[in-house]
Amino acid sequence: xxxxxxxxxxxxxxxxxxxxxxxxxxxxxxxxxxxxxxxxxxxxxxxxxxxxxxxxxxxxxxxxxxxxxxxxxxxxxxxxxxxxxxxxxxxxxxxxxxxxxxxxxxxxxxxxxxxxxxxxxxxxxxxxxxxxxxxxxxxxxxxxxxxxxxxxxxxxxxxxxxxxxxxxxxxxxxxxxxxxxxxxxxxxxxxxxxxxxxxxxxxxxxxxxxxxxxxxxxxxxxxxxxxxxxxxxxxxxxxxxxxxxxxxxxxxxxxxxxxxxxxxxxxxxxxxxxxxxxxxxxxxxxxxxxxxxxxxxxx
Numbered sequence: 001x002x003x004x005x006x007x008x009x010x011x012x013x014x015x016x017x018x019x020x021x022x023x024x025x026x027x028x029x030x031x032x033x034x035x036x037x038x039x040x041x042x043x044x045x046x047x048x049x050x051x052x053x054x055x056x057x058x059x060x061x062x063x064x065x066x067x068x069x070x071x072x073x074x075x076x077x078x079x080x081x082x083x084x085x086x087x088x089x090x091x092x093x094x095x096x097x098x099x100x101x102x103x104x105x106x107x108x109x110x111x112x113x114x115x116x117x118x119x120x121x122x123x124x125x126x127x128x129x130x131x132x133x134x135x136x137x138x139x140x141x142x143x144x145x146x147x148x149x150x151x152x153x154x155x156x157x158x159x160x161x162x163x164x165x166x167x168x169x170x171x172x173x174x175x176x177x178x179x180x181x182x183x184x185x186x187x188x189x190x191x192x193x194x195x196x197x198x199x200x201x202x203x204x205x206x207x208x209x210x211x212x213x214x215x216x217x218x219x220x221x222x223x224x225x226x227x228x229x230x231x232x233x234x235x236x237x238x239x240x241x242x243x244x245x246x247x248x249x250x251x252x253x254x255x256x257x258x259x260x261x262x263x264x265x266x267x268x269x270x271x272x273x274x275x276x277x278x279x280x281x282x283x284x285x286x287x288x289x290x291x292x293x294x295x296x297x298x299x
Contacts, residue, residue, distance in 0.1 A: 001268070002267070002268035002269070002282065003280055003281050003282060005279065005280040005281065006268070006269070006273070006276075006280040006281075006282050006283075009276050009279055009280050010195050010270060011195075013195070013196070014195035014196060017195075017196045017197075018195075018196070022198075022201045022204050022205070023200075023204050027082055027083070027113065027208075030082075030083055031082075031083045034079070034083050034084070034087075034088050035085065035087040035088055036087075037088070038087040038088035038089070038090060038091070041090070041091035042091060042278065043090055043091050043094035043095075044064075044091075044094040044095045044097070044098045044278075046064060046065045046098060047062050047063065047064050047065075047094040047095075047097050047098050048062075048063040048064075048065075049061070049062055049063075049090065049094065050063065054105075054107060054127055054130055054131075055123070055126040055127050055130050057107050057108055057109065057110075057123060057127065058086070058107070058108045059086075059105055059106060059107035059108065059127070060086045060090065060105075060106045061103060061104070061105055061106075062093055062094050062096075062097035062103060062104040062105075062106065063097070063103055064097050064098045064101055064102070064103075066101075067097070067101050067102055067103055068101055068102050068295075068298070070136075070137075070140050071102040071103070071140050071141075071298045072102060072103050072104070072105060072131070072136060072140060072141050072142070073096065073097070073100060073102060073103070073104040073105070073141075073142045073143075073144050073172075073294060074104075074105050074107075074127065074128060074131065074141055074142070074143050074144070074168070075089070075093050075096070075104050075105065075106045075144045075145060075149070076107075076109065076124055076143070076144070076145035076149035076150075076152045076153050076156070077089040077093075077106065077108075077145065077146065077149045078145065078146040078147030078148045078149040078150065078174075078175075078177070078272060079111070079147065079148055079149075080147065080148050080177070080205045080208075080209075081111060081112045081117075081120060081148045081152075081205070081208065081209040082111055082112055082113070082205065082208050082209070083111070084111075084148075084149075085108045086106055086108060089106060089146075090106070091275075091277070091278070092146075092274060092275050092277055092287070093106050095277040095278065095287050096144070096287055096290060096291065098291075099287050099288050099290065099291025099292075099294075100290070100291040100294035100295055101291070101295065102294065102295075102298065104144075105127075105131075107123070107124075107127050109123035109124055109127075109152070110123055112208045112209045112210075113208045113209075116208075116209060116210055116211070117209055117210040117211075117214060117219075117220055118219065120152055121152060121155050121156065121159060121219055124152055124153075124155075124156045125156055125159055125160065128141070128143075128156065128160065128165075128168070129165070132166070138165075138166040138167060138168050138169070139168075139169050140169065140298060141168040141169060142168055142169055142170050142171065142172060142294050142297060142298060143156060143157065143168050143170075143171040143172070144171065144172040144173070144174075144290075144294075145171075145172075145173060145174070145176070146173075146174035146175060146176075146272045146274070146275070147174070147175050147176065147177050147243075147271065147272055148177045150173035150174060150175065150176025150177060150178070151176050151177040151178050151221075151222060153171050153173060153176070154171070154173065154176065154178060154222040154225075154233075154250070155218075155219040155220070155222055157171060157230050157231070158218055158219060158222060158225050158230075159219055161229050161230065167229075167230070167231050168231060169231060169232075169297045169298055170231045170232040170233060170234070170297040171230075171231065171232075171233045171234070172233075172234050172235075172236075172290050172293060172294065173233065173234070173235045173236070173247070174235075174236050174237075174272055174274050174286075174290075175236070175237050175238060175241060175243055175247070175271045175272045175273075176235065176237075176243070176246060176247060176250070177243060177246065178221060178222045178223045178243075178246035178247070178249075178250050179221045179222075179223045179224075179243075179245075179246045179249075180202065180205065180206040180209060180210065180215050180220055180221050181206070181215050181216060181221055182199055182202035182203060182206075183223075184223075184242075184243070184244070184245030184246055184249060185245050186241070186242055186243070186244040186245040186248075187199040187202070187242050187245070190239075190240060190241060190242045190244055191242055193239075193240040193241075194240055194241050194242045194270060194271070195240070195270050196241075196270055196271050197241070197242055197243075197271065198242075199242055202242075222250060223246060223249045223250050223253065225253070226257070227250070227253040227254045227256070227257040227259060228257040228258070228259070229257075229259075230254060230257075230259050231260075232259075232260035232261070232262075232297060233251075233254060233259070233260070233261045233262070234261075234262045234264070234290070234293045235247050235250075235251060235261065235262065235263050235264060236264045236266065236274065236286055236289070236290065237263070237264070237265055237266070238265075238266050238268075238269030238270045238271060238273055239265050239266060239267050239268065239269060240268060240269060240270050241269075241270050241271045243271065244265070247263060247265075248263065248265075251263040262293075264289070266282065266286065269282060273286065274286045274287055274290075
């Protein structure tokens with residue numbers, strides 16, 4: 001049973017998000033509102049944040065006290081490929097860094113619609129390769145991401161695999177957005193339960209992000225990809241979100257390909273519920289589980 005706090009957060013955020021007219025949204029205005037909100041969110045105590053530029057992109061490093069040296073999470077933020085960045089994700093990522101006790105790098109990749117696919121993917125690949133060029137070992141790096149950042153994390157793994165690059169130690173995905181064609185069954189079966197999104201939102205987002213003929217491409221909608229040869233993957237997803245079947249289908253593809261995947265479905269939870277890490281107990285427990293998984297993979 002969900003906590004009283006989570007029920008309150010669900011109600012308040014649902015009322016806020018559902019007021020957004022996705023089909024006619026002013027992207028610049030929404031970015032400003034989200035970033036302004038993010039500046040008021042408290043970061044984790046004991047985590048130092050440093051500004052940097054990597055491959056020409058603004059990025060922030062998160063350094064917990066006495067963190068395990070030489071281990072890193074490369075975090076790709078969510079936001080439907082349209083919004084998001086350090087201001088919005090700084091709080092959750094700082095808690096993730098503390099829970100995993102490793103450094104986290106949070107870059108701001110290029111966003112649609114100004115920079116459509118494959119701009120964001122190119123940025124993610126470039127940052128990963130830059131880290132290796134700077135002396136980081138692939139076996140000491142984990143990829144992680146939420147929502148669109150989860151989709152971008154999988155696309156990055158696929159592209160690196162296909163290019164013959166050395167792959168990171170694993171990946172963590174939170175409510176990953178893995179199918180811009182909106183073909184999953186939970187687009188309908190969870191439509192009444194999802195407190196944030198409607199199935200008709202997805203085609204609008206897809207139009208912002210890529211061309212119509214690209215929507216089934218493996219790097220755009222990884223549910224259609226060959227999942228062979230991927231590193232271990234841990235997925236957290238809410239039972240009440242329309243994107244649930246993105247996770248279940250992708251996890252099954254990884255299993256069928258002989259890969260290592262753990263699918264963790266949280267009852268009564270919604271899209272990227274981990275974002276409220278210091279607001280409700282479910283989020284705190286989820287981040288703690290991710291931290292333990294990262295530690296086990298990078299041990």
